[in-house]
Amino acid sequence: MLQEISNYLDQISALVLKIPSRNVEKLAMIILDAYARGSRIFIFGNGGGSATSSHFACDLAKGTAVPGKPRLKAISLADNVPMITAWANDTDYTNTFGEQLKNLVEKDDVVIGLSGSGMSPNVINAFRVANEAGAVSVLFSGFEGGAAVEVARESIVVPSEDMQQIEDVHLILCHIVFRMVRNRIWGKGTGAASSQC
Template identity: 35%
Template structure:
């Protein structure tokens, strides 16, 4: 794996120029993908932001979730929406990945696949928002979370990579954003950018209301 990411390692001939070139190439790939995503998904992000702004204005709350690195991203999304925008407005949001006791209890006592669905069944209401993050679009617990959110009448938002996986195939998200890359690193970087843009658009919409 390391050899794939950094082919110059292990050769005994690593130079500062090699490291610099690799870093610059990866930064260039990341920037190009982010710009491509924003160009392609801009209108869809705007439509999603309008739906989220309306849901949050009407008393809804945003719930975010994901696994691994996407778990950290889900916590960042919740914190981002809790952060006041230029108009000083904090929006109600919660990450479903922040309570270690609850996650381990559900995983150990019931099934790891239900760790998000069970929380949404207890906390979610019609008009709330579910934001699911996955690099593959195929994580069972993320998909079950979206299914439960849909049953609850929530607005469902999905972020996935590559071809979108089951998240795309089964149409589980009202608003789906697929990052056209097979690299986990590039997918997560582009998803982060898209989430920030979504937050900015929601804040703008909320300020105009």
């Protein structure tokens, strides 16, 4: 079992190193630009992506807070269970995120969807709503991006077909982006201490 642990960690490390740093930096800048404008960040996904969207939104909204400074407006659409189930039950599951966005999204907001396969219809539909509103749509995916990579304006694709490893790398990248954003909002360059979220 020890070898299995070692192999898994080696595989995760190798995948992280394959992600272009420029893509990660670009997402951090997109979020910082949205913060400077007072725009909002909407995040969502299914299954593990849903959990990561909640985690990422928490980090961005709470972990960047500074007394006396404006707050970063990050919201996980995956957290609104009544809204998700209402749209899924009354229409179709593909509407669970897109219909929420129709109430909320505005030009220059940032819409981040997590889909390990890149084939989640509700994530793809939400990107279309975001694009139509003039928001910046960003995909986190694996499996070469699936169909969603053709719809999202920006993407970070983990070069793997292992769903657990894709999800692990997504959370690592979310933490990297969060720390880059937090450090600049805090005005501490790259040396800020850890957040508690």
